[in-house]
Amino acid sequence: MKFDLLTLFPDMFSGAFSDSIIKHAVEKGLIEISSHNIRDFAFDKHRVTDDYPYGGGAGMVMKVEPLAACIESVKAERPLSKVVLLTPGGRPLKQSFVEELALEDGLIIICGRYEGVDERVRELFVDLEISIGDFVLTGGEPAAIVLVDAVSRLLPGVLGSRQSAEEDSFGNGLLEYPQYTRPPEFRGLTVPPVLLSGNHREIECWRRRESLRRTWLMRRELLDEADLTEEDKHYLRMLRDGGGTQN
Ligand SMILES: C[S@@+](CC[C@H](N)C(=O)[O-])C[C@H]1O[C@@H](n2cnc3c(N)ncnc32)[C@H](O)[C@@H]1O
Structure with missing residues (x-):
């Protein structure tokens, strides 16, 4: 281009x-x-x-x-x-x-x-x-x-295989989930245990929920256009009712 x-x-x-x-x-x-x-x-x-x-x-x-x-x-x-x-x-x-x-x-x-x-x-x-x-x-x-x-950064080949535009904020209509790298603890703040668990299904579920939670907190209007599953909607209802705490 x-x-x-x-x-x-x-x-x-x-x-x-x-x-x-x-x-x-x-x-x-x-x-x-x-x-x-x-x-x-x-x-x-x-x-x-x-x-x-x-x-x-x-x-x-x-x-x-x-x-x-x-x-x-x-x-x-x-x-x-x-x-x-x-x-x-x-x-x-x-x-x-x-x-x-x-x-x-x-x-x-x-x-x-x-x-x-x-x-x-x-x-x-x-x-x-x-x-x-x-x-x-x-x-x-x-x-x-x-x-x-x-x-x-959206053009083919510009981002390497270790980077993905789709997973970034807005790529799926939501803000991105929180990211962590080493060390596992810094000034008393620890990495959420699920990310250290090695359980990919649970990690994926946590990330989706965090993505929804962050979008709900920071840019609620984006949820009107986002592609949401029934599970997503259920989680958002929990957030609205004051639930949905981090694990
Ligand atoms: C001082 S601005 C001119 C503002 C103009 N008088 C107005 O009120 O719309 C000078 C130039 O900066 C650029 N510019 C300023 N703000 C911008 C924005 N939010 N998005 C894109 N270009 C911007 C535009 O090219 C614009 O012609």
């Missing part, structure tokens, strides 16, 4: 993809990440990329001409890629949306700055508008890093 990052600050990506899983995915040719400096497509004397908003108001707006030239230049190389605008007003990035995006051939990602981009960029070029959450960043670059990371 190809990611093209359109930015005024390409240096912000220099360390972001140069370690660990994403780095290996690039090296294995599973993903390709390129950044493009929008300023290189500003053809006036001072290479201006922003201007005052019509109608007045605070801040600056990213000009349409450099962005148009930048998008068209990248799109010519990547005709199948979708053009994404990162904006707080976009579709919220949820795991199910990330799964949809992972099926694309490539994403051309516009990182906004200042008050955002001239509306005509959206009208002329943008296929998808994405928000990474209900908060406002100073620029789209951190959001682009989040997007590339979340999508990349």
Whole structure:
């Protein structure tokens, strides 16, 4: 999958993809990440990329001409890629949306700055508008890093056999169960005995219940969409009635 990052600050990506899983995915040719400096497509004397908003108001707006030239230049190389605008007003990035995006051939990602981009960029070029959450960043670059990371880890071969995206939070519509590793006791806190029992059926049952319990405590609304068995529903009823303690 190809990611093209359109930015005024390409240096912000220099360390972001140069370690660990994403780095290996690039090296294995599973993903390709390129950044493009929008300023290189500003053809006036001072290479201006922003201007005052019509109608007045605070801040600056990213000009349409450099962005148009930048998008068209990248799109010519990547005709199948979708053009994404990162904006707080976009579709919220949820795991199910990330799964949809992972099926694309490539994403051309516009990182906004200042008050955002001239509306005509959206009208002329943008296929998808994405928000990474209900908060406002100073620029789209951190959001682009989040997007590339979340999508990349779902692509075949990116996670090794010891990692599984399905078992992570949201993979099955629930939050993940608690994880422990050695030592078995730390500052008086012990690992739940069932995890040391070697009984895989009981471990699986404990994990499912912990997953349900954590989701019920932290993100109750996720349970409305989750695929629940009769046993799950019975356990949730117990939680609601004040039962369902940890073993
Ligand atoms: C300061 S923000 C602009 C906010 C804009 N004036 C508004 O109120 O929606 C600058 C840029 O950061 C990026 N950005 C900020 N918050 C974001 C979020 N939650 N998700 C995705 N991108 C975001 C967008 O690219 C945006 O154009």
